[in-house]
Amino acid sequence: MALFDAVLELADDHLVLGHRLSEWCGHAPMLEEDLALPNMALDLIGTARTLYDYAATLEGQGRTEDDMAYLRGEREYRNLLLCERPNEDFAQTMLRQLYFAAFMHPYWQAAADSADEVIRGVAGKAVKEMAYHIRHAGEWVIRLGDGTEESARRMTDAVEALHIYTGELFEEGSAEGVDALPSRAAVKPAWEAIIDHIFGQALLSRPVVQYPQTGGRRGLHGESLGHLLAEMQSVHRAHPGATW
Amino acid sequence: MVITAISPEARRAWEAAAAVPDPEVPCVTVADLGILRDVAIVDGVAVAKVTPTYSGCPATLAIEMAIEAALLGAGFVARIERVLSPAWTTDWISAEGREKLRAYGIAPPEETSGSKLALFGEVTVHCPRCNSTATERISEFGSTACKAQYRCTACFEPFDYFKCI
Numbered sequence: 001m002a003l004f005d006a007v008l009e010l011a012d013d014h015l016v017l018g019h020r021l022s023e024w025c026g027h028a029p030m031l032e033e034d035l036a037l038p039n040m041a042l043d044l045i046g047t048a049r050t051l052y053d054y055a056a057t058l059e060g061q062g063r064t065e066d067d068m069a070y071l072r073g074e075r076e077y078r079n080l081l082l083c084e085r086p087n088e089d090f091a092q093t094m095l096r097q098l099y100f101a102a103f104m105h106p107y108w109q110a111a112a113d114s115a116d117e118v119i120r121g122v123a124g125k126a127v128k129e130m131a132y133h134i135r136h137a138g139e140w141v142i143r144l145g146d147g148t149e150e151s152a153r154r155m156t157d158a159v160e161a162l163h164i165y166t167g168e169l170f171e172e173g174s175a176e177g178v179d180a181l182p183s184r185a186a187v188k189p190a191w192e193a194i195i196d197h198i199f200g201q202a203l204l205s206r207p208v209v210q211y212p213q214t215g216g217r218r219g220l221h222g223e224s225l226g227h228l229l230a231e232m233q234s235v236h237r238a239h240p241g242a243t244w
Numbered sequence: 245m246v247i248t249a250i251s252p253e254a255r256r257a258w259e260a261a262a263a264v265p266d267p268e269v270p271c272v273t274v275a276d277l278g279i280l281r282d283v284a285i286v287d288g289v290a291v292a293k294v295t296p297t298y299s300g301c302p303a304t305l306a307i308e309m310a311i312e313a314a315l316l317g318a319g320f321v322a323r324i325e326r327v328l329s330p331a332w333t334t335d336w337i338s339a340e341g342r343e344k345l346r347a348y349g350i351a352p353p354e355e356t357s358g359s360k361l362a363l364f365g366e367v368t369v370h371c372p373r374c375n376s377t378a379t380e381r382i383s384e385f386g387s388t389a390c391k392a393q394y395r396c397t398a399c400f401e402p403f404d405y406f407k408c409i
């Protein structure tokens with residue numbers, strides 16, 4: 001079931017980050033961003049749906065994508081800690097998006113010739129969407145990093161707050177030796193190249209992390225994931241089996 | 245687009261399905277956009293293969309239902325198959341589809357989807373009104389997942405650009 005576990009982890013990353021972005025809907029600092037953030041959330045949630053559906057098929061226990069998303073508790077969620085980090089300010093939201101997209105873009109590129117047809121299909125679509133996310137988030141990271149004193153301070157604080165979670169991106173975990181999926185560790189040089197390309201223009205530097213934070217892949221999450229799931233799952237749990 | 249069986253029935257089914265307009269960009273049909281991949285008659289059932297544009301495109305289900313309804317309306321028993329691979333690309337929009345987009349005021353995609361410019365480069369977009377290249381991007385994301393917002397600095401027209409993916 002290594003493939004099942006690895007697909008479920010990917011799906012959780014996409015759903016949790018997609019939900020985080022959707023929290024900006026109606027609150028973004030300008031209309032363009034109020035369109036952009038939910039648009040990016042839709043990309044992520046769409047990918048999550050296909051992956052949950054595939055995980056349910058691999059499992060063969062009759063569960064559906066909804067069961068996967070709505071009927072698992074936080075200890076059963078296997079998302080990266082990075083994806084669940086609260087939105088905080090716009091700088092943190094954009095940096096979190098850049099960190100994730102800069103990983104997923106080369107990852108999906110490597111998955112494009114997977115022998116697994118579903119993975120190939122998801123990768124072919126998502127790789128282009130992730131390119132857009134890198135561009136969009138990268139432009140903001142540059143604009144804020146190389147902006148006013150205040151925006152540069154916030155961007156530097158965002159790097160301080162989030163960089164400790166990036167090491168988890170490259171942990172193979174359950175995906176170790178799964179042929180259908182690319183190596184996570186092998187994506188690191190491409191990720192670093194994208195981050196350095198953006199950081200160079202943003203006048204930011206990639207810090208050396210002394211105490212990396214991990215645990216999401218083992219179901220050990222920060223406090224904020226429980227709050228996210230409580231909100232996301234409340235309607236489904238209050239009305240079991242409801243459809244629309 | 246591929247028409248695997250060219251029996252008169254299959255042809256009629258294709259034509260019924262192909263005429264369905266995109267719900268968000270109604271100037272083009274699902275065949276113009278290249279999201280209707282195939283219609284075949286399998287054991288008396290019209291099977292339409294449809295590929296989504298974006299992962300999270302909210303119109304995917306609406307498009308599938310509209311195609312199914314069009315086939316039912318033409319007297320077929322119908323089934324929709326969602327095809328993920330190969331992934332849809334804007335390269336599949338037909339020349340006629342591109343012209344319809346332009347006439348509707350939406351600039352069609354400029355580059356081919358494999359272009360290296362996609363990651364950090366900036367494409368030159370032609371104004372759908374005056375064809376000037378003096379255009380600038382207002383927002384990477386527009387009214388639907390597939391469009392960005394631009395404006396023309398020659399004729400001052402604000403317009404949607406159908407993003408190249």
Ligand SMILES: [Zn+2]
Nearest residue numbers: 371374396399
């Ligand atoms: Zn113009």
